[in-house]
Amino acid sequence: MSHLLFSRRQFLQAGSVLAAGLLLPDLAAAWPGKKLTYKIAVVDLMILKRQKLGALPLTKEIGADGVEVDMGGLGLRDTFDNQLANPEIRQQFLAKARELNLEICSLAMTGFYAQSFATRPTYQRMVQDCLDTMKLMNVKVAFLPLGTQGDLAQNPELRPAIVERLKVVGRLAEKAGVVVGIETALDAAGEVELLREIGSKHIQIYFNFSNPLKAGRDLHAELRTLGRKRICQMHCTDEDGVWLQNNTRLDMRKVKQTLADMNWEGWLVIERSRDANDARNVRKNFGANAAYLKSIFQAG
Numbered sequence: 001m002s003h004l005l006f007s008r009r010q011f012l013q014a015g016s017v018l019a020a021g022l023l024l025p026d027l028a029a030a031w032p033g034k035k036l037t038y039k040i041a042v043v044d045l046m047i048l049k050r051q052k053l054g055a056l057p058l059t060k061e062i063g064a065d066g067v068e069v070d071m072g073g074l075g076l077r078d079t080f081d082n083q084l085a086n087p088e089i090r091q092q093f094l095a096k097a098r099e100l101n102l103e104i105c106s107l108a109m110t111g112f113y114a115q116s117f118a119t120r121p122t123y124q125r126m127v128q129d130c131l132d133t134m135k136l137m138n139v140k141v142a143f144l145p146l147g148t149q150g151d152l153a154q155n156p157e158l159r160p161a162i163v164e165r166l167k168v169v170g171r172l173a174e175k176a177g178v179v180v181g182i183e184t185a186l187d188a189a190g191e192v193e194l195l196r197e198i199g200s201k202h203i204q205i206y207f208n209f210s211n212p213l214k215a216g217r218d219l220h221a222e223l224r225t226l227g228r229k230r231i232c233q234m235h236c237t238d239e240d241g242v243w244l245q246n247n248t249r250l251d252m253r254k255v256k257q258t259l260a261d262m263n264w265e266g267w268l269v270i271e272r273s274r275d276a277n278d279a280r281n282v283r284k285n286f287g288a289n290a291a292y293l294k295s296i297f298q299a300g
Helices: 002-030 055-062 087-100 123-137 156-176 188-198 210-215 219-226 252-262 282-297
Strands: 038-043 066-070 103-108 141-145 179-183 203-208 231-235 266-270
Touching (some): 038 055, 055 066, 055 087, 055 282, 103 123, 103 266, 123 141, 123 156, 141 203, 156 188, 188 203, 203 210, 252 282, 266 282
Parallel strands (some): 038 266, 066 103, 103 141, 179 203, 231 266
16 A cells, blocks of 8 residues: 555656646746836927927827926026916816826926025925925826036035935925935935935936936946836936937847846836937927837837
8 A cells, every 4th residue: 555655646746747847838938027018208398398288289299108297497486487386277287188198207396407406495395396286186206306506426515415305305205105206416326325315215216318328337237226116217318419219329128128127117208319400300309219219118
């Protein structure tokens, strides 16, 4: 009997091994991994329609899936010149986006490109105005560039003030249930350290491809250093000069592979990469770039 039981056990084990050998390739084929989703957007400011309702039909013409809407000019005001604070204008935007099947992927505080986030006395009001608008429009990501006056590589003395202010912004963003994506002049390792100091998962990096490219850094190494959880959104373009498909220093297929390796998915937002010979031809420049990105990131 023991001999028979042993033989049966051997038979079952052998059958299990054989079955595993036969089934595993099929299982791998059946579950190759989650398909990553990428959506393509344009910046309303860069298509010359800052906070204008016409940005939406133009975005549709360009062929993008959505638009990053600016919070408006800043100058010497206490806060942004935000037309979306007007309920009538805001509802027009939301209704037109629904009609055209477009999404508003983010709100941008580009006024901080030229104004100092480190020293503006009304920064909390400005950020809160953005967060309030996000809530009313169901937008989950804000873009906050630290700009030239907040360049921590050139002005390291501003770091304590910027870190403390971003801690405040992180608490405001947490309360609002959104993420504020910052753009800095630091390399990826420097941004990892900055995020560690801030200590809020509601402050992440809004990655701009042109920054490492201009500085001569390895774009792919920078992406991997930051990793999936630290990047909320991407400006997926380079400086102006040529279209993305003609840019020899930006291999978009390699970028797609790097993002796949990171398991990162989300919005790729076209900011620049306009043809230097026809820079103001919005439909031509952004249409070409949107079509190219879709051919890479949405093919198949």
